[in-house]
Amino acid sequence: GAGVSQSPSNKVTEKGKDVELRCDPISGHTALYWYRQSLGQGLEFLIYFQGNSAPDKSGLPSDRFSAERTGGSVSTLTIQRTQQEDSAVYLCASSLEWASGGNTQYFGPGTRLTVL
Amino acid sequence: GESVGLHLPTLSVQEGDNSIINCAYSNSASDYFIWYKQESGKGPQFIIDIRSNMDKRQGQRVTVLLNKTVKHLSLQIAATQPGDSAVYFCADLNSGGYQKVTFGTGTKLQVIP
Numbered sequence: 001g002a003g004v005s006q007s008p009s010n011k012v013t014e015k016g017k018d019v020e021l022r023c024d025p026i027s028g029h030t031a032l033y034w035y036r037q038s039l040g041q042g043l044e045f046l047i048y049f050q051g052n053s054a055p056d057k058s059g060l061p062s063d064r065f066s067a068e069r070t071g072g073s074v075s076t077l078t079i080q081r082t083q084q085e086d087s088a089v090y091l092c093a094s095s096l097e098w099a100s101g102g103n104t105q106y107f108g109p110g111t112r113l114t115v116l
Numbered sequence: 117g118e119s120v121g122l123h124l125p126t127l128s129v130q131e132g133d134n135s136i137i138n139c140a141y142s143n144s145a146s147d148y149f150i151w152y153k154q155e156s157g158k159g160p161q162f163i164i165d166i167r168s169n170m171d172k173r174q175g176q177r178v179t180v181l182l183n184k185t186v187k188h189l190s191l192q193i194a195a196t197q198p199g200d201s202a203v204y205f206c207a208d209l210n211s212g213g214y215q216k217v218t219f220g221t222g223t224k225l226q227v228i229p
């Protein structure tokens with residue numbers, strides 16, 4: 001694919017349910033990031049994957065949040081026991097590893113999560 | 117960028133005028149800076165970048181200025197068009213470390229036809 005894709009584009013769930021958000025990065029990009037964006041606000045860093053290194057989970061807001069990246073490509077962000085304050089747009093981005101000279105992050109369209 | 121979670125500041129500009137969007141960053145070790153444009157309902161899109169060994173870089177209708185002394189970054193858009201209406205984010209990082217990027221709060225640009 002030409003860019004980063006995310007699914008679903010919209011997700012409405014009930015409080016207490018678990019949700020999974022998917023990100024397909026650009027082929028060949030070794031770095032993958034998840035961000036959260038609340039309405040009218042900036043981007044909040046959640047987690048970062050780089051190749052086979054241990055991910056940087058320092059931005060995850062609670063232990064209800066987790067993420068995996070299988071085979072160095074597709075990533076899934078899981079939110080367990082969702083709360084209303086989890087409602088936001090979840091953005092995924094990928095980039096080349098810095099050693100290759102590419103720091104530019106390419107963003108997907110995001111998944112809009114609404115927790116009722 | 118200083119991600120402080122405030123409501124977005126808004127800049128209103130008449131179509132055809134030049135726009136200047138400002139950003140402050142806090143990390144003195146940052147040496148790579150990026151401007152992103154985010155249109156409604158879409159993810160941020162790369163506009164232009166600049167490295168710390170430069171103080172100015174020009175693209176198509178856009179210019180980024182970097183003042184490392186006061187840790188300030190600006191994006192200038194020439195002859196602003198309705199299609200420029202969006203939220204603009206600056207981002208900074210230290211290329212010597214890993215690629216955690218700090219995003220500014222963002223500025224909403226409204227172009228008045």
